[in-house]
Amino acid sequence: MTHDEVRDLLPAYALGALDQDEHAAVEEHLGGCREHDEELIELRATVLALGTLAEEREPSAALAGEIERLTGEVPGDRSAVAPVHMRPLAEPGARRSVAHRWWPRAAAAAAVLLVVFTAGWLAGGTLGAEERYSYVVQAPGGAVLEFSGIAGDDAVTVWMAGLDRLPPDQRYQIWAIRDDRWVTIGICNTNAEGRWRGDFAFTLATDEEIALTIEPTPGSDRPTSDPLIRTRF
Protein backbone atom coordinates (compact mmCIF):
# COMPACT_ATOMS: atom_id res chain seq x y z
CA MET A 1 0.00 0.00 0.00
CA THR A 2 1.43 3.39 -0.99
CA HIS A 3 1.89 6.41 1.24
CA ASP A 4 -1.03 8.25 -0.42
CA GLU A 5 -3.32 5.23 -0.28
CA VAL A 6 -2.68 4.98 3.45
CA ARG A 7 -3.44 8.68 3.89
CA ASP A 8 -6.85 8.17 2.26
CA LEU A 9 -7.61 5.32 4.63
CA LEU A 10 -6.35 6.92 7.84
CA PRO A 11 -9.73 8.40 8.91
CA ALA A 12 -11.41 5.02 8.47
CA TYR A 13 -8.50 3.35 10.26
CA ALA A 14 -8.84 5.79 13.16
CA LEU A 15 -12.51 4.87 13.42
CA GLY A 16 -11.83 1.12 13.23
CA ALA A 17 -13.93 1.05 10.04
CA LEU A 18 -11.58 -0.91 7.80
CA ASP A 19 -11.81 -4.58 7.01
CA GLN A 20 -9.20 -6.69 8.73
CA ASP A 21 -6.86 -6.97 5.73
CA GLU A 22 -6.88 -3.22 5.03
CA HIS A 23 -6.42 -2.51 8.73
CA ALA A 24 -3.37 -4.76 8.80
CA ALA A 25 -1.92 -3.14 5.66
CA VAL A 26 -2.30 0.36 7.12
CA GLU A 27 -0.77 -0.72 10.41
CA GLU A 28 2.21 -2.20 8.63
CA HIS A 29 2.84 1.09 6.82
CA LEU A 30 2.40 3.18 9.97
CA GLY A 31 5.22 1.42 11.76
CA GLY A 32 7.77 3.46 9.84
CA CYS A 33 5.94 6.65 8.83
CA ARG A 34 6.22 9.61 11.21
CA GLU A 35 4.09 11.92 9.07
CA HIS A 36 1.10 9.61 9.18
CA ASP A 37 1.67 8.94 12.85
CA GLU A 38 1.09 12.61 13.69
CA GLU A 39 -1.99 12.80 11.50
CA LEU A 40 -3.35 9.65 13.08
CA ILE A 41 -2.89 11.02 16.61
CA GLU A 42 -5.10 14.00 15.73
CA LEU A 43 -7.69 11.77 14.09
CA ARG A 44 -7.79 9.47 17.11
CA ALA A 45 -8.21 12.47 19.42
CA THR A 46 -11.26 13.40 17.34
CA VAL A 47 -12.59 9.86 17.61
CA LEU A 48 -12.12 9.90 21.39
CA ALA A 49 -13.90 13.25 21.51
CA LEU A 50 -16.88 11.88 19.57
CA GLY A 51 -17.52 9.61 22.54
CA THR A 52 -18.26 12.65 24.69
CA LEU A 53 -21.29 13.55 22.55
CA ALA A 54 -23.51 10.77 23.86
CA GLU A 55 -26.12 11.87 26.38
CA GLU A 56 -25.47 10.65 29.90
CA ARG A 57 -27.71 7.93 31.29
CA GLU A 58 -28.48 6.91 34.85
CA PRO A 59 -27.08 3.46 35.68
CA SER A 60 -29.40 1.02 37.40
CA ALA A 61 -28.85 -0.03 40.99
CA ALA A 62 -28.01 -3.49 39.64
CA LEU A 63 -25.10 -2.10 37.63
CA ALA A 64 -23.84 -0.14 40.60
CA GLY A 65 -24.02 -3.37 42.61
CA GLU A 66 -22.04 -5.25 39.96
CA ILE A 67 -19.29 -2.62 40.10
CA GLU A 68 -19.22 -2.94 43.88
CA ARG A 69 -18.91 -6.70 43.54
CA LEU A 70 -15.96 -6.29 41.20
CA THR A 71 -14.02 -4.85 44.09
CA GLY A 72 -15.20 -7.68 46.32
CA GLU A 73 -17.54 -5.54 48.33
CA VAL A 74 -21.18 -6.23 48.94
CA PRO A 75 -23.54 -3.30 48.39
CA GLY A 76 -24.67 -1.87 51.69
CA ASP A 77 -21.95 -3.61 53.67
CA ARG A 78 -18.59 -2.31 52.60
CA SER A 79 -16.80 -3.78 55.57
CA ALA A 80 -17.93 -7.34 54.98
CA VAL A 81 -15.63 -8.63 52.30
CA ALA A 82 -12.28 -7.57 50.95
CA PRO A 83 -11.48 -7.82 47.26
CA VAL A 84 -10.62 -11.38 46.34
CA HIS A 85 -7.29 -10.51 44.74
CA MET A 86 -6.27 -8.36 47.71
CA ARG A 87 -6.83 -11.12 50.21
CA PRO A 88 -3.67 -12.57 51.64
CA LEU A 89 -3.74 -16.30 52.08
CA ALA A 90 -5.29 -17.37 55.35
CA GLU A 91 -2.90 -18.53 58.03
CA PRO A 92 -3.37 -22.19 58.98
CA GLY A 93 -6.02 -22.43 61.61
CA ALA A 94 -7.43 -18.98 60.98
CA ARG A 95 -11.08 -19.09 61.82
CA ARG A 96 -12.66 -15.91 60.65
CA SER A 97 -10.94 -13.33 58.64
CA VAL A 98 -11.45 -11.27 55.55
CA ALA A 99 -8.44 -13.20 54.30
CA HIS A 100 -10.49 -15.87 52.58
CA ARG A 101 -8.35 -18.17 50.59
CA TRP A 102 -9.20 -18.50 46.94
CA TRP A 103 -8.72 -22.21 46.54
CA PRO A 104 -6.61 -23.20 43.60
CA ARG A 105 -8.81 -24.96 41.11
CA ALA A 106 -6.63 -28.07 41.06
CA ALA A 107 -6.53 -28.31 44.84
CA ALA A 108 -10.28 -27.98 45.07
CA ALA A 109 -10.77 -30.63 42.42
CA ALA A 110 -8.43 -32.99 44.25
CA ALA A 111 -10.30 -32.49 47.48
CA VAL A 112 -13.82 -33.02 46.25
CA LEU A 113 -15.86 -36.05 47.10
CA LEU A 114 -17.56 -36.80 43.84
CA VAL A 115 -21.20 -37.82 43.88
CA VAL A 116 -23.22 -38.73 40.83
CA PHE A 117 -26.54 -36.99 40.66
CA THR A 118 -29.55 -38.15 38.73
CA ALA A 119 -29.41 -35.29 36.27
CA GLY A 120 -26.03 -36.46 35.13
CA TRP A 121 -24.12 -33.75 36.92
CA LEU A 122 -21.10 -34.49 38.99
CA ALA A 123 -20.82 -32.62 42.24
CA GLY A 124 -18.62 -32.61 45.24
CA GLY A 125 -17.50 -30.49 48.16
CA THR A 126 -15.21 -30.31 51.07
CA LEU A 127 -15.27 -28.79 54.51
CA GLY A 128 -11.77 -28.61 55.85
CA ALA A 129 -10.45 -28.41 59.37
CA GLU A 130 -10.26 -24.64 59.04
CA GLU A 131 -13.96 -24.61 58.11
CA ARG A 132 -13.25 -23.34 54.66
CA TYR A 133 -15.37 -24.90 52.01
CA SER A 134 -15.15 -25.29 48.29
CA TYR A 135 -18.05 -26.91 46.58
CA VAL A 136 -17.90 -27.74 42.90
CA VAL A 137 -20.65 -28.78 40.53
CA GLN A 138 -19.42 -29.95 37.18
CA ALA A 139 -21.54 -30.77 34.15
CA PRO A 140 -20.60 -33.31 31.49
CA GLY A 141 -20.50 -30.50 28.95
CA GLY A 142 -17.75 -28.75 30.89
CA ALA A 143 -19.84 -26.16 32.74
CA VAL A 144 -18.66 -25.57 36.28
CA LEU A 145 -20.29 -23.81 39.24
CA GLU A 146 -18.15 -23.40 42.35
CA PHE A 147 -18.97 -21.97 45.76
CA SER A 148 -16.23 -21.17 48.22
CA GLY A 149 -15.82 -19.33 51.47
CA ILE A 150 -15.74 -19.88 55.20
CA ALA A 151 -18.51 -21.88 56.86
CA GLY A 152 -20.93 -19.56 58.58
CA ASP A 153 -19.49 -16.51 56.89
CA ASP A 154 -21.85 -13.89 55.54
CA ALA A 155 -20.46 -13.98 52.01
CA VAL A 156 -19.93 -16.64 49.40
CA THR A 157 -17.65 -16.49 46.39
CA VAL A 158 -19.13 -17.96 43.24
CA TRP A 159 -17.20 -18.94 40.16
CA MET A 160 -18.98 -20.02 36.99
CA ALA A 161 -17.48 -21.22 33.75
CA GLY A 162 -18.61 -22.92 30.59
CA LEU A 163 -22.06 -21.33 30.72
CA ASP A 164 -23.22 -19.41 27.67
CA ARG A 165 -23.49 -15.68 28.06
CA LEU A 166 -27.18 -14.83 28.24
CA PRO A 167 -28.88 -12.13 26.17
CA PRO A 168 -29.67 -8.82 27.91
CA ASP A 169 -33.21 -9.89 28.84
CA GLN A 170 -32.05 -12.96 30.79
CA ARG A 171 -29.86 -13.60 33.84
CA TYR A 172 -28.54 -16.59 35.74
CA GLN A 173 -30.13 -16.78 39.16
CA ILE A 174 -28.60 -18.89 41.92
CA TRP A 175 -30.93 -20.15 44.63
CA ALA A 176 -30.86 -21.87 47.99
CA ILE A 177 -33.88 -24.10 48.54
CA ARG A 178 -34.94 -24.12 52.19
CA ASP A 179 -38.09 -25.98 53.24
CA ASP A 180 -39.39 -25.75 49.66
CA ARG A 181 -38.79 -22.01 49.72
CA TRP A 182 -36.51 -20.63 47.00
CA VAL A 183 -34.21 -17.94 48.34
CA THR A 184 -32.03 -15.92 45.96
CA ILE A 185 -28.29 -16.21 46.54
CA GLY A 186 -27.42 -13.95 43.65
CA ILE A 187 -28.02 -12.93 40.05
CA CYS A 188 -25.36 -12.65 37.37
CA ASN A 189 -24.42 -13.23 33.77
CA THR A 190 -21.29 -14.75 32.32
CA ASN A 191 -18.93 -12.81 30.08
CA ALA A 192 -18.23 -13.48 26.42
CA GLU A 193 -15.89 -16.30 27.48
CA GLY A 194 -18.66 -17.94 29.50
CA ARG A 195 -17.19 -17.07 32.89
CA TRP A 196 -18.24 -15.07 35.92
CA ARG A 197 -16.75 -14.62 39.37
CA GLY A 198 -17.94 -12.56 42.28
CA ASP A 199 -19.13 -12.46 45.87
CA PHE A 200 -22.69 -12.55 47.13
CA ALA A 201 -23.85 -11.50 50.59
CA PHE A 202 -25.29 -14.84 51.63
CA THR A 203 -24.59 -17.36 54.37
CA LEU A 204 -24.59 -20.89 53.00
CA ALA A 205 -25.61 -23.74 55.27
CA THR A 206 -23.52 -26.90 55.33
CA ASP A 207 -26.35 -29.02 53.92
CA GLU A 208 -27.62 -26.39 51.51
CA GLU A 209 -29.64 -27.39 48.48
CA ILE A 210 -28.75 -25.05 45.65
CA ALA A 211 -30.09 -24.51 42.14
CA LEU A 212 -29.26 -22.47 39.07
CA THR A 213 -31.96 -21.21 36.73
CA ILE A 214 -32.26 -18.75 33.86
CA GLU A 215 -34.65 -15.92 34.68
CA PRO A 216 -35.89 -12.78 32.97
CA THR A 217 -33.80 -9.70 33.77
CA PRO A 218 -33.47 -8.42 36.49
CA GLY A 219 -34.34 -11.72 38.24
CA SER A 220 -37.40 -13.44 39.67
CA ASP A 221 -39.02 -13.88 43.07
CA ARG A 222 -39.41 -17.56 42.30
CA PRO A 223 -37.99 -19.74 39.50
CA THR A 224 -39.73 -19.54 36.16
CA SER A 225 -37.64 -22.16 34.38
CA ASP A 226 -36.41 -25.67 35.09
CA PRO A 227 -33.12 -25.66 36.99
CA LEU A 228 -29.95 -26.17 34.99
CA ILE A 229 -28.47 -27.44 38.25
CA ARG A 230 -30.16 -28.61 41.42
CA THR A 231 -28.06 -30.35 44.03
CA ARG A 232 -27.34 -30.50 47.74
CA PHE A 233 -24.10 -29.93 49.61
Add this chain to the structure above:
Amino acid sequence: MRDTSSEQVRFATRLQARDGAALRELFEREGRRALGLAYRVLGDQAAAEDAVQEAFAQLWERADRLDPAGGRIESLLMTMVYRRAIDLARARRNGAITLPPPDMLPHVDEQAAAVLDRVVELLSSDGLRRKLRAALHALPEEQRVVVEHAYFEGLTLREIAERERLPLGTVKSRLRLAMEKLTAAMRTQTLS
Protein backbone atom coordinates in the same frame (compact mmCIF):
# COMPACT_ATOMS: atom_id res chain seq x y z
CA MET B 1 -5.42 26.35 39.26
CA ARG B 2 -5.51 22.71 40.27
CA ASP B 3 -2.65 20.46 39.29
CA THR B 4 -4.87 18.07 37.40
CA SER B 5 -2.04 15.96 36.05
CA SER B 6 -0.78 15.23 39.59
CA GLU B 7 -4.32 14.33 40.62
CA GLN B 8 -4.60 12.01 37.63
CA VAL B 9 -1.34 10.29 38.48
CA ARG B 10 -2.41 9.87 42.11
CA PHE B 11 -5.75 8.46 41.04
CA ALA B 12 -4.15 6.05 38.57
CA THR B 13 -1.72 4.96 41.28
CA ARG B 14 -4.62 4.12 43.57
CA LEU B 15 -6.21 2.03 40.85
CA GLN B 16 -2.90 0.36 40.13
CA ALA B 17 -2.72 -0.57 43.82
CA ARG B 18 -6.20 -2.10 43.42
CA ASP B 19 -7.93 0.38 45.67
CA GLY B 20 -11.59 -0.59 45.39
CA ALA B 21 -12.70 2.87 46.52
CA ALA B 22 -10.93 4.34 43.48
CA LEU B 23 -12.89 2.10 41.12
CA ARG B 24 -16.14 3.09 42.80
CA GLU B 25 -15.20 6.76 42.54
CA LEU B 26 -14.52 6.26 38.85
CA PHE B 27 -17.93 4.68 38.40
CA GLU B 28 -19.66 7.45 40.33
CA ARG B 29 -17.87 10.07 38.25
CA GLU B 30 -17.91 8.46 34.81
CA GLY B 31 -20.62 5.77 35.00
CA ARG B 32 -23.35 7.96 33.49
CA ARG B 33 -21.17 9.07 30.63
CA ALA B 34 -19.93 5.52 30.00
CA LEU B 35 -23.47 4.20 30.02
CA GLY B 36 -24.61 7.01 27.73
CA LEU B 37 -21.92 6.09 25.21
CA ALA B 38 -22.70 2.37 25.34
CA TYR B 39 -26.42 3.12 25.03
CA ARG B 40 -25.79 5.37 22.03
CA VAL B 41 -24.08 2.45 20.31
CA LEU B 42 -26.41 -0.35 21.43
CA GLY B 43 -29.77 1.40 21.92
CA ASP B 44 -30.60 -1.00 24.74
CA GLN B 45 -30.20 -0.29 28.46
CA ALA B 46 -29.47 -3.86 29.54
CA ALA B 47 -26.90 -4.47 26.81
CA ALA B 48 -25.32 -1.08 27.49
CA GLU B 49 -25.02 -1.92 31.18
CA ASP B 50 -23.37 -5.23 30.22
CA ALA B 51 -20.81 -3.34 28.13
CA VAL B 52 -20.07 -0.90 30.96
CA GLN B 53 -19.78 -3.66 33.53
CA GLU B 54 -17.40 -5.63 31.32
CA ALA B 55 -15.26 -2.58 30.63
CA PHE B 56 -14.97 -1.86 34.36
CA ALA B 57 -14.17 -5.52 35.00
CA GLN B 58 -11.50 -5.44 32.31
CA LEU B 59 -10.01 -2.24 33.76
CA TRP B 60 -10.02 -3.73 37.26
CA GLU B 61 -8.46 -6.99 36.10
CA ARG B 62 -5.63 -5.09 34.42
CA ALA B 63 -5.29 -2.34 37.02
CA ASP B 64 -1.91 -3.54 38.21
CA ARG B 65 -0.56 -2.99 34.70
CA LEU B 66 -1.70 0.64 34.47
CA ASP B 67 0.93 3.26 33.87
CA PRO B 68 0.04 6.11 36.28
CA ALA B 69 1.80 8.59 34.00
CA GLY B 70 0.24 7.15 30.88
CA GLY B 71 -2.72 9.49 30.53
CA ARG B 72 -6.21 9.96 31.84
CA ILE B 73 -7.95 6.89 33.15
CA GLU B 74 -11.23 8.38 31.96
CA SER B 75 -10.05 8.29 28.33
CA LEU B 76 -8.90 4.71 28.71
CA LEU B 77 -12.18 3.70 30.32
CA MET B 78 -14.29 5.34 27.61
CA THR B 79 -12.21 3.63 24.92
CA MET B 80 -12.79 0.28 26.62
CA VAL B 81 -16.53 0.91 26.99
CA TYR B 82 -16.79 1.98 23.37
CA ARG B 83 -14.88 -1.04 22.07
CA ARG B 84 -16.96 -3.43 24.15
CA ALA B 85 -20.19 -1.81 22.97
CA ILE B 86 -19.11 -1.95 19.35
CA ASP B 87 -18.11 -5.58 19.82
CA LEU B 88 -21.58 -6.39 21.15
CA ALA B 89 -23.23 -4.41 18.34
CA ARG B 90 -21.20 -6.27 15.73
CA ALA B 91 -21.96 -9.59 17.40
CA ARG B 92 -25.66 -8.79 17.12
CA ARG B 93 -25.39 -7.93 13.45
CA ASN B 94 -23.26 -10.91 12.52
CA GLY B 95 -24.93 -13.49 14.73
CA ALA B 96 -22.62 -15.43 16.99
CA ILE B 97 -19.54 -14.46 15.02
CA THR B 98 -17.89 -11.32 16.23
CA LEU B 99 -14.77 -9.59 15.12
CA PRO B 100 -13.48 -7.34 17.88
CA PRO B 101 -12.68 -3.84 16.69
CA PRO B 102 -9.01 -3.78 15.88
CA ASP B 103 -6.76 -2.17 18.46
CA MET B 104 -4.96 0.98 17.51
CA LEU B 105 -1.25 1.31 18.03
CA PRO B 106 -0.96 1.90 21.81
CA HIS B 107 1.36 4.91 21.61
CA VAL B 108 -1.05 6.60 19.21
CA ASP B 109 -3.95 6.30 21.63
CA GLU B 110 -1.84 7.53 24.53
CA GLN B 111 -0.86 10.63 22.58
CA ALA B 112 -4.37 11.11 21.25
CA ALA B 113 -5.67 11.07 24.82
CA ALA B 114 -3.07 13.71 25.69
CA VAL B 115 -4.28 15.89 22.80
CA LEU B 116 -7.85 15.50 24.00
CA ASP B 117 -6.78 16.36 27.55
CA ARG B 118 -5.30 19.64 26.31
CA VAL B 119 -8.54 20.51 24.54
CA VAL B 120 -10.56 19.69 27.67
CA GLU B 121 -8.25 21.86 29.78
CA LEU B 122 -8.78 24.76 27.38
CA LEU B 123 -12.49 24.41 26.84
CA SER B 124 -13.82 22.25 29.69
CA SER B 125 -15.69 19.05 28.88
CA ASP B 126 -18.92 20.92 28.18
CA GLY B 127 -17.12 23.37 25.93
CA LEU B 128 -15.57 20.53 23.96
CA ARG B 129 -18.96 18.90 23.48
CA ARG B 130 -20.51 22.15 22.30
CA LYS B 131 -17.74 22.80 19.78
CA LEU B 132 -17.69 19.28 18.47
CA ARG B 133 -21.47 19.07 18.22
CA ALA B 134 -21.47 22.34 16.27
CA ALA B 135 -18.77 21.02 13.94
CA LEU B 136 -20.71 17.79 13.43
CA HIS B 137 -23.93 19.66 12.64
CA ALA B 138 -22.07 21.90 10.23
CA LEU B 139 -21.14 18.89 8.10
CA PRO B 140 -23.19 18.15 4.98
CA GLU B 141 -25.75 15.53 5.95
CA GLU B 142 -24.26 12.85 3.71
CA GLN B 143 -20.93 13.23 5.50
CA ARG B 144 -22.44 13.30 8.97
CA VAL B 145 -24.40 10.12 8.30
CA VAL B 146 -21.24 8.28 7.30
CA VAL B 147 -19.44 9.36 10.50
CA GLU B 148 -22.39 8.29 12.63
CA HIS B 149 -22.59 4.89 10.94
CA ALA B 150 -18.89 4.36 11.46
CA TYR B 151 -18.61 5.67 15.00
CA PHE B 152 -21.91 4.93 16.70
CA GLU B 153 -22.78 1.72 14.89
CA GLY B 154 -19.29 0.41 14.29
CA LEU B 155 -19.95 -0.21 10.59
CA THR B 156 -17.01 -0.71 8.27
CA LEU B 157 -16.69 1.28 5.04
CA ARG B 158 -17.95 -1.73 3.14
CA GLU B 159 -20.98 -2.13 5.42
CA ILE B 160 -21.82 1.57 5.13
CA ALA B 161 -21.62 1.33 1.34
CA GLU B 162 -24.05 -1.60 1.41
CA ARG B 163 -26.38 0.13 3.87
CA GLU B 164 -26.45 3.41 1.93
CA ARG B 165 -26.20 1.74 -1.49
CA LEU B 166 -23.24 3.87 -2.40
CA PRO B 167 -19.98 3.07 -4.15
CA LEU B 168 -17.23 2.20 -1.67
CA GLY B 169 -15.07 5.05 -2.97
CA THR B 170 -17.83 7.57 -2.25
CA VAL B 171 -18.16 6.39 1.33
CA LYS B 172 -14.41 6.51 1.78
CA SER B 173 -14.13 10.08 0.51
CA ARG B 174 -17.15 11.31 2.53
CA LEU B 175 -15.71 9.85 5.70
CA ARG B 176 -12.29 11.32 5.02
CA LEU B 177 -13.71 14.81 4.34
CA ALA B 178 -15.90 14.69 7.44
CA MET B 179 -13.10 13.54 9.73
CA GLU B 180 -10.74 16.15 8.34
CA LYS B 181 -13.27 18.89 9.16
CA LEU B 182 -13.93 17.60 12.66
CA THR B 183 -10.21 17.22 13.32
CA ALA B 184 -9.58 20.74 12.00
CA ALA B 185 -12.18 22.05 14.47
CA MET B 186 -10.34 20.29 17.30
CA ARG B 187 -6.99 21.57 16.05
CA THR B 188 -8.29 25.14 16.03
CA GLN B 189 -9.11 24.78 19.69
CA THR B 190 -5.68 23.50 20.64
CA LEU B 191 -3.88 26.26 18.68
CA SER B 192 -6.09 29.22 19.58
